[in-house]
Amino acid sequence: MAHSLDPQGAAVTASEIAPEGPLRTADGQPLARALARSQARARRQAFLLVLPLLLFVLITFVVPIGQMLQRSVKNDGFSANMPQISAWFAENPPGTEPDAAAWQALALDLQAAAEARSIGVVGTRINYDMPGTRSLFTSAGRQVRRGIEPPYREKLLEMDEDWADPQLWSVMRQASTPYTANFYLAAMDMTRDEAGNIVRVEEQQRVYLMLFMRTLWLSLLITFTTFVLGFPVAHLLATLPMRKSNLLMILVLLPFWTSLLVRTTAWMVLLQQQGVINDVFVWLGIINDSQRLQMIYNQTGTIIAMTHILLPFMILPLYSVMRTINPSYVRAARSLGATSWTAFRRIYFPQTLPGLGAGALLVFILAVGYYITPALVGGSSGQLISNLIAMHMTRTLNWSMAAALAAMLLGGVLILYWLYDRLVGIDNLKLG
Amino acid sequence: MALPKYASTTERIWHYTYLVLCGAIFFFLIAPIVVVIPLSFNAEPYFTFTDEMLAFDPEGYSLRWYDSLLTFGMANPDAPRDGSWWADAWANAKWIKAAKSSVIIGVFSTILATCLGTLAALGLSRPEMPYRRAIMAVLISPMIVPIIITATGMFFFYSNPCELLTWFGLSPQCGKLAGTYLGVILAHATLGIPFVIITVTATLVGFDQSLNRAAASLGANPRRTFFRITMPLILPGVISGALFAFVTSFDEVVAVLFIAGPDQQTIPRQMWNGIREQISPAILAVATLLVIFSIALLTTVELLRRRSEKLRGITPH
Numbered sequence: 001m002a003h004s005l006d007p008q009g010a011a012v013t014a015s016e017i018a019p020e021g022p023l024r025t026a027d028g029q030p031l032a033r034a035l036a037r038s039q040a041r042a043r044r045q046a047f048l049l050v051l052p053l054l055l056f057v058l059i060t061f062v063v064p065i066g067q068m069l070q071r072s073v074k075n076d077g078f079s080a081n082m083p084q085i086s087a088w089f090a091e092n093p094p095g096t097e098p099d100a101a102a103w104q105a106l107a108l109d110l111q112a113a114a115e116a117r118s119i120g121v122v123g124t125r126i127n128y129d130m131p132g133t134r135s136l137f138t139s140a141g142r143q144v145r146r147g148i149e150p151p152y153r154e155k156l157l158e159m160d161e162d163w164a165d166p167q168l169w170s171v172m173r174q175a176s177t178p179y180t181a182n183f184y185l186a187a188m189d190m191t192r193d194e195a196g197n198i199v200r201v202e203e204q205q206r207v208y209l210m211l212f213m214r215t216l217w218l219s220l221l222i223t224f225t226t227f228v229l230g231f232p233v234a235h236l237l238a239t240l241p242m243r244k245s246n247l248l249m250i251l252v253l254l255p256f257w258t259s260l261l262v263r264t265t266a267w268m269v270l271l272q273q274q275g276v277i278n279d280v281f282v283w284l285g286i287i288n289d290s291q292r293l294q295m296i297y298n299q300t301g302t303i304i305a306m307t308h309i310l311l312p313f314m315i316l317p318l319y320s321v322m323r324t325i326n327p328s329y330v331r332a333a334r335s336l337g338a339t340s341w342t343a344f345r346r347i348y349f350p351q352t353l354p355g356l357g358a359g360a361l362l363v364f365i366l367a368v369g370y371y372i373t374p375a376l377v378g379g380s381s382g383q384l385i386s387n388l389i390a391m392h393m394t395r396t397l398n399w400s401m402a403a404a405l406a407a408m409l410l411g412g413v414l415i416l417y418w419l420y421d422r423l424v425g426i427d428n429l430k431l432g
Numbered sequence: 433m434a435l436p437k438y439a440s441t442t443e444r445i446w447h448y449t450y451l452v453l454c455g456a457i458f459f460f461l462i463a464p465i466v467v468v469i470p471l472s473f474n475a476e477p478y479f480t481f482t483d484e485m486l487a488f489d490p491e492g493y494s495l496r497w498y499d500s501l502l503t504f505g506m507a508n509p510d511a512p513r514d515g516s517w518w519a520d521a522w523a524n525a526k527w528i529k530a531a532k533s534s535v536i537i538g539v540f541s542t543i544l545a546t547c548l549g550t551l552a553a554l555g556l557s558r559p560e561m562p563y564r565r566a567i568m569a570v571l572i573s574p575m576i577v578p579i580i581i582t583a584t585g586m587f588f589f590y591s592n593p594c595e596l597l598t599w600f601g602l603s604p605q606c607g608k609l610a611g612t613y614l615g616v617i618l619a620h621a622t623l624g625i626p627f628v629i630i631t632v633t634a635t636l637v638g639f640d641q642s643l644n645r646a647a648a649s650l651g652a653n654p655r656r657t658f659f660r661i662t663m664p665l666i667l668p669g670v671i672s673g674a675l676f677a678f679v680t681s682f683d684e685v686v687a688v689l690f691i692a693g694p695d696q697q698t699i700p701r702q703m704w705n706g707i708r709e710q711i712s713p714a715i716l717a718v719a720t721l722l723v724i725f726s727i728a729l730l731t732t733v734e735l736l737r738r739r740s741e742k743l744r745g746i747t748p749h
Contacts, residue, residue, distance in 0.1 A: 043560045049552060053571060056625075061573070071588060233458065236451075257730045258726045259682075268479075274480060308461070369581065393584055394689075
């Protein structure tokens with residue numbers, strides 16, 4: 001530490017030496033400049049401490065997400081492997097009937113792709129936009145691998161009449177550039193028709209918007225149930241003497257520290273048809289042995305398990321705000337004639353709003369992105385948007401679609417995160 | 433919370449209803465975790481209490497599921513239980529291998545996250561730090577962004593980490609991080625960092641900066657000041673942060689599913705497979721062990737928190 005630059009010490013020295021003119025430090029520099037330099041150095045030092053971690057997070061977290069976003073608009077499966085037909089599409093405006101040159105380009109590209117064994121990639125890319133066409137490409141690839149002679153159009157149509165389908169040509173035109181917004185359109189249950197106009201997909205194929213709505217609705221419901229269950233508990237913890245409330249706090253913190261998979265497993269065990277809860281109901285005579293409740297592998301299972309898992313995230317912020325509420329306000333209200341309900345509604349509840357906002361936002365943010373619990377206890381009706389992303393990543397291998405859905409979810413979460421930072425401040429995020 | 437003397441009958445009834453309600457909610461919070469423990473000693477392969485168990489008949493209880501944790505995957509599970517049997521279990525039993533992977537990944541990712549995170553927290557809690565809020569938001573975001581999105585991004589990045597350099601016009605060749613211990617450790621360190629940042633910055637809020645100035649004025653250089661003054665005072669917070677990071681890694685399954693190879697079979701991944709394929713009470717035995725583990729962690733963190741408050745001169749309640 002350079003003590004000569006210590007602003008306070010310097011000021012004293014300077015005022016002793018030079019009582020007139022601008023203040024100077026011991027070594028004769030103007031004080032303002034010395035101060036600015038020392039502050040800049042302090043800023044640099046602070047920044048250097050943060051820099052390694054910032055770089056680490058940028059490389060291992062921000063860049064991967066950037067790559068994912070890039071993948072949601074970029075898919076060169078067709079354009080990179082079918083160069084000639086892609087060039088033809090670039091030269092001719094939309095709506096041009098495929099001419100002899102187009103058929104030749106298509107046939108030669110198919111042959112080249114079949115030889116390079118990339119025909120599957122091409123077919124998969126077209127299949128994303130027009131389901132059922134992958135085999136069209138792979139079977140054509142098998143037949144043209146040995147070579148194909150003119151007339152190309154007739155030869156291809158002989159293999160399969162679908163090659164003349166205007167819809168197929170429209171889809172190939174869209175795939176002929178590496179960048180496309182089609183995956184975002186598909187994520188909103190929309191597609192392009194033959195003329196390239198954006199239209200909604202058929203009724204029975206609309207899944208994504210429904211899943212987004214379901215995710216929103218279930219997250220809201222779970223946020224509400226955590227509020228209903230968390231509010232009284234947080235209030236009790238905040239008003240009990242510290243010794244007792246610390247003991248009861250363990251009951252909140254233990255689930256918080258317990259593995260997510262353990263808690264999900266516990267609910268699977270409890271909610272099963274042959275599980276403990278149904279057994280208790282049968283034993284109490286509430287239900288018959290033959291009519292055991294189906295409480296798992298549906299939305300009920302998702303809601304119960306997620307409420308339990310996210311409840312501590314509601315209780316903890318509520319508790320820390322309620323601790324600071326002065327009880328004499330409520331007493332004053334009562335002494336002025338308010339009923340206990342009025343005192344609660346008009347005096348106590350408004351003071352808990354900061355904690356309620358923090359807890360509700362946090363629970364909602366965590367709920368919209370939940371994956372593990374819905375995947376294990378949700379069945380098919382309790383799946384959320386995250387599960388669909390995972391399905392596209394691991395089963396259908398439509399990674400661009402997964403990336404587009406993930407980008408939309410990410411956008412929503414980031415808006416909520418920004419809101420959380422504005423309203424609560426991330427500094428106030430507390431754990432336990 | 434005592435009821436005042438002037439409370440009316442309605443208020444009394446309401447008060448006791450409220451207490452019962454709170455009791456029920458506490459029961460809801462804790463019961464699922466507690467129920468798992470006795471069920472893991474079930475002698476039958478059921479997920480409910482058998483009549484023998486309810487009658488506290490010793491016949492109804494057994495350690496068979498704990499035993500199956502050891503024997504599952506062993507080369508010779510039926511051999512006599514001597515030294516070589518235990519060696520076999522140590523080398524081949526799937527759950528033991530999973531525990532080893534989990535510990536390796538957990539320890540190294542925790543060290544990485546704690547070192548980088550503590551340094552950054554020190555910088556972030558200095559008043560001179562520029563762009564503090566924005567940088568903090570970026571560093572906390574791995575906790576907020578849904579894990580499925582993080583895992584998706586990591587899947588693309590880790591399978592070809594050099595793709596990044598192609599943006600700059602380079603085309604280097606390098607191996608992939610997916611399927612390696614290093615990849616999973618880096619991923620888990622990223623996920624654990626927010627917890628370290630939050631706990632350590634919270635500890636530093638109560639840290640008296642004049643202690644550092646005092647050390648400096650007495651002639652200590654910055655490094656000595658850090659290790660002799662700052663570090664001992666913030667150590668409880670750092671250890672809590674490290675425990676959070678460790679738990680995050682120890683409990684993480686989605687990133688492991690996406691980027692780990694067959695060698696990095698961790699406990700959560702093994703549990704995930706067990707639950708998805710055929711759930712057996714052996715899962716409950718693992719769950720019980722993990723619950724005991726979390727009780728131990730919770731106790732440690734609570735003790736550390738009290739110690740930290742004492743060190744910082746905040747009177748414990």
